[in-house]
Amino acid sequence: MPPRSELTHGALLPDQPQPAAGETAEAVTRPRRWRGTLASYVIVVFFLLTLNFFLPRAMPGEPIAGLLDAGSATYVSEDTTRAAVERYYGLDRPLADQYADYVGGLARGDLGTSIHYNVPVSRVIGDRIGWTLLLVGTALAFATALGMLGGVLSGWRRGRPLDRGLLGVFLAIDTFPVFFVASAAAYVLSVKLGWFPLSGARTPFSDTYGPLRQVADVAYHLALPATVLALQFLTYQFLVMRSSMVGELGSDYLLLGRAKGLSDRVLKYRYAARNALLPSVTVAGLQMGFAVTAAIFVESVFAYPGLGRLMFESVGERDYPTMQGCFLVLTLIVISANLVADLAYRRLDPRISR
């Protein structure tokens, strides 16, 4: 899954099963200057905006072909009308002007008008973004906690049956494509067993409930999608924590602690785990990229009203402005999360923050 690739291309952690390693760990630990970091992010964002602008124009056919060609709901055959529509969208003007308009519009938060909903794209996205952040945030927190715990246990007992067992389980989880897991969970847990609702984020008309019941209702609808999503990042978090933990094993401070007669528990959680924590924090931020992409599948299966679902729907409805808006916002979320991870790492690691 692309998701997986985003995280694992690279990653030369010891015992990491993927090939092509070495890069993520290096990228994570490479000390770069603040300004350099920010500048590189600015370049990426600029690249994205430009890509978003040129993609529809670089494709075969006109940018509005999807809107006007045969097969779309708003098919127009007359040349004069087509030209009028083109003028309406400003497509008859020089490219440089169009680009300036586009960037200026973005600066004002203008993402164009949704063809399907006939309201500003920014409003449609604004309505949905909260659900995606809730879903991704919950899943990420859950996966990080569980992956870390597994990693600590596994790393502390490297090579023992527990380690092998956990490694096998986590790697097996990783092979299942997210859309298949989501569909299977919907079928088995929601439909056959009836434990969870099949779709949506809330019960219809739940705004008549009391506040407490509303929260419970949202949590109930969130549980299954968030769990399925969490399964997707569990393995990587586990592998990072495990290898980081293994790296601490031979340390002098553990030897000293043991000589002082500290219990295994204290050594494991208070000493080794705490020192091994750093890469996991960064990984949690980097996993946002993985998370929003996996969320597209999970939200689609569970009809969860977030951005991923919106992007999925707009593909079916050929609603290009909405699709592009989703692309831009999802990508910006990923990039900001990466930036936060980058900066947080600097603050957290005393060796870099000096």
Place this chain on the structure above:
Amino acid sequence: MRREGRVFLWLGGAIVAMLLLVALLAPLISPFDPRAIAGPSLAAPSTAHWLGTNDAGQDILSQLIWGTRSSAVVAVLAAGLAVGLGVAVGATAGLLGGWADLLAMRVVDVFLAVPALPLLILVAALAGPSRSTVILVIGMTGWPPVARVVRSQTLTLAGRGYVAAARGFGSGWLYVIRRHLVPTLAPLAVANFVYWAATAVVLQAGLAFLGLVDPTEVSWGSVLNRALAHQGIYFSEVWLWWVLPAGLAVTVAAFGLALLGVGLEPRANPRWRRA
């Protein structure tokens, strides 16, 4: 680890070889034409239709068998494109150094920062989701990480004593590439190829799952897409023989390729080879 590595290699290799065989022999072993109406609509599995039929009465097993072919083609071509481009860019950047290297690596950085799936969806939706588009976009998102690893390998190689010695004895770059660079990069390229083949299989199915599929094509993804678009797919037993086998097919392919990748790791990973 050495023995385990061999087990992974054989198991993964066996799974992949079996799937390739199915893909190759699809016309011979498939019981029906995957597009023909071969029976009643939504029939349960029977001796005639091992996995039942879909809503149009097409034989699901035949569709999955032919779908193997589609997946194999996409996997090989997309992975080939990603690795080919990655090796070309990475090795060139590593050998030339200077401005070319700097420029190539900045481009790689930018590409790595953009999440692949939303980009894939956007491009596939805009360009029309034909099979060649899918291959092209997967290949285009796959090359940057490959280029990066290949470049760093090339750089370490260029600094090795025996390369300097060969150069000192008057060998040209072509000789160094043929004699030293290719043997160093080959295992790395193979491992990356396997990894991207697995990614491509899952991505192709994922895009199809989202509706980005050529409707005339028979693939695992199109089976999944059609099944999940079916009203009430979750509320009948049909799920069990329509969605489940297709999902498992994707999983088994990804699993086989992943095992193969793990098995190849000791040969491909320079850190392990040294140990």
